Amino acid sequence: MQKKILDILLNADDFISGQEISENLGVSRQAVWKSINALKEKGYEIQSVTNRGYRLVSSPNYLNESSLKSHLHNKIIGKNLIVLDSVDSTNDYLKKLGNNGCENGTVVIARGQTKGKGRLGRTWQSKKDDGIEFSVLLRPNAAPSEVSAITPLAGLAVCKAIREYTKLDCVIKWPNDIIVGKKKLVGILTEMSAEFDAVEYVITGIGINVDHTSFPEEIAFKATSLLLETGRHIDKNEFLACVLSHIENEFVKNNLELTPTALAEYTDLCATVGRSVTFQRGTRRISGMAVGVSEHGELKVMMSDGTICLVNSGEVTVQGIY
Numbered sequence: 465m466q467k468k469i470l471d472i473l474l475n476a477d478d479f480i481s482g483q484e485i486s487e488n489l490g491v492s493r494q495a496v497w498k499s500i501n502a503l504k505e506k507g508y509e510i511q512s513v514t515n516r517g518y519r520l521v522s523s524p525n526y527l528n529e530s531s532l533k534s535h536l537h538n539k540i541i542g543k544n545l546i547v548l549d550s551v552d553s554t555n556d557y558l559k560k561l562g563n564n565g566c567e568n569g570t571v572v573i574a575r576g577q578t579k580g581k582g583r584l585g586r587t588w589q590s591k592k593d594d595g596i597e598f599s600v601l602l603r604p605n606a607a608p609s610e611v612s613a614i615t616p617l618a619g620l621a622v623c624k625a626i627r628e629y630t631k632l633d634c635v636i637k638w639p640n641d642i643i644v645g646k647k648k649l650v651g652i653l654t655e656m657s658a659e660f661d662a663v664e665y666v667i668t669g670i671g672i673n674v675d676h677t678s679f680p681e682e683i684a685f686k687a688t689s690l691l692l693e694t695g696r697h698i699d700k701n702e703f704l705a706c707v708l709s710h711i712e713n714e715f716v717k718n719n720l721e722l723t724p725t726a727l728a729e730y731t732d733l734c735a736t737v738g739r740s741v742t743f744q745r746g747t748r749r750i751s752g753m754a755v756g757v758s759e760h761g762e763l764k765v766m767m768s769d770g771t772i773c774l775v776n777s778g779e780v781t782v783q784g785i786y
């Protein structure tokens with residue numbers, strides 16, 4: 465009932481009377497009034513004026529389905545949308561849905577995660593409502609070796625969305641961190657379920673630091689948030705809709721491949737290219753100069769003897785960044 469009333473208020477251009485809502489939903493005006501009060505308690509600002517009715521002034525600034533849907537116009541990514549209060553990890557939750565056959569483009573969002581996962585076995589920690597943590601499931605008709613562009617395309621999309629929405633000059637630290645200056649704003653973790661020659665699904669999990677004002681000691685030197693960088697709180701639902709729209713756009717336009725255009729855009733925004741980097745090969749740490757990104761998303765590193773080494777995973781330290 466609250467959800468139905470919220471939908472009515474979200475779609476109304478002006479005041480709408482309690483009488484009209486009650487007739488519309490076939491419930492008493494008393495019931496409408498009660499639900500309105502419950503919505504106000506949840507943080508919705510609803511103006512009520514005698515003889516005119518109710519008008520939604522603002523939605524609470526936490527992720528919620530109604531508000532997100534009112535901003536989202538995608539055809540695939542987020543058509544099936546699940547917003548959770550709290551979950552262990554949106555990637556793990558979506559894996560279960562994936563195993564049960566959920567549709568291509570399903571998105572799971574959580575206001576808080578209790579066991580958020582990072583790359584290379586690390587954790588991703590964020591207080592409830594501080595960040596935007598979500599996962600996107602795709603069912604590409606492809607072999608495991610053919611889906612390597614999904615993560616860089618997602619990184620490119622998120623980077624473009626942040627630049628557009630906040631005007632921050634953020635860039636990509638290969639393979640998929642988004643940074644401002646020398647500090648990380650976004651992390652991406654992609655996981656896959658596949659048979660030998662066919663992908664069942666790919667899950668791309670994205671964590672964006674939004675309202676954080678502090679970080680755990682061990683990452684404080686290299687982490688930042690949109691609030692710390694811009695000094696402003698953003699509308700999380702509107703911003704996430706913008707991010708999802710960029711993700712759909714990059715995925716569809718590039719047919720899940722690093723097309724020449726996508727690769728050029730990615731390379732342009734990649735702060736790693738043109739810098740000295742250090743990476744691990746077996747037991748050795750190797751240094752070289754990052755000179756580009758391959759069509760499979762690998763980092764091209766030029767060694768001191770002029771040969772090119774392709775790096776496709778693991779931790780790369782970039783001189784002057786982290």
Ligand code: BTN
Pocket residue numbers: 552553554555556577579580581582583584586588597598599641650651652653669670671672
């Ligand atoms: C990294 O930089 O190490 C990757 C971090 C990925 C975090 C996101 S938050 C949403 C999704 N769910 C998870 O458990 N992890 C990813």
